Amino acid sequence: MSKSKDNTFPIIYKDLIFKSRMLVIPTGEVLGVSDGKVIAMTDEAFQFLADHADFECVTVPTE
Numbered sequence: 001m002s003k004s005k006d007n008t009f010p011i012i013y014k015d016l017i018f019k020s021r022m023l024v025i026p027t028g029e030v031l032g033v034s035d036g037k038v039i040a041m042t043d044e045a046f047q048f049l050a051d052h053a054d055f056e057c058v059t060v061p062t063e
Contacts, residue, residue, distance in 0.1 A: 011040040013055040023048075 015021070015033045023031040023038065025048040031038050038055065040046040049055045 012059045
């Protein structure tokens with residue numbers, strides 16, 4: 001799990017389907033959805049959420 005050099009974390013995504021669930025991304029990192037939101041803290045989590053249709057970014061990465 002690496003910290004991003006291109007994104008400023010945390011990046012918050014809204015889960016468009018569930019209010020609560022656990023996600024295990026391909027790297028083995030576990031992301032928890034709570035109150036319909038999930039937080040990306042790594043490049044891998046960011047990429048997974050950005051590529052998945054169930055999630056919508058609610059914070060925009062800044063430099």
